Amino acid sequence: SCGKQIVIRPKSYSCTGCEFKIWNEFSGKKITQAQAEKLIKSGKTDLIKGFKKKSGGTYDAVLVLEDKKTGKLGFPARAKK
Template sequence: AQAAVGVCPICKTGEISDRGKFYGCSNYRQGCHFSLPKQWSGKKLPISAIKQLIKTGETAQLKGFKSKKTGKAFSAKLKLVAGKLSFDFN
């Protein structure tokens, strides 16, 4: 088993760990479906960004995302909104 990268920000008791293609909560069978992808908009997410997201709910500015519409690279912060990953362009 992989080492946990942090405590689940949703259920607060499960541990987030590497599940192969994504990071997921150890309380999945108990009904917590929180997970984070390893890749997001064409960018492999660094483990430091995953840890930061889990701990604080957002990341620092990250480079190298790719727009699905235009194919252009862009930078953005990631944040958790109601337990879902989203971009923060502020």
């Protein structure tokens, strides 16, 4: 984000000064205000439990902020086995 105020909207956490936006739901899991704040400040969350798989199951993961200008989220790259 550009450093301006982040506001809580019904479906997102959005910057008042630019196009930065974090959707408050990702892979079927609601992102809490505390998780969004940590994501914005440090670039990643702690482990979040209960993301939904397309197959119907769930999984746990850390979210990372892939693009600080737009708010694009993703998961950290997996270590090669």
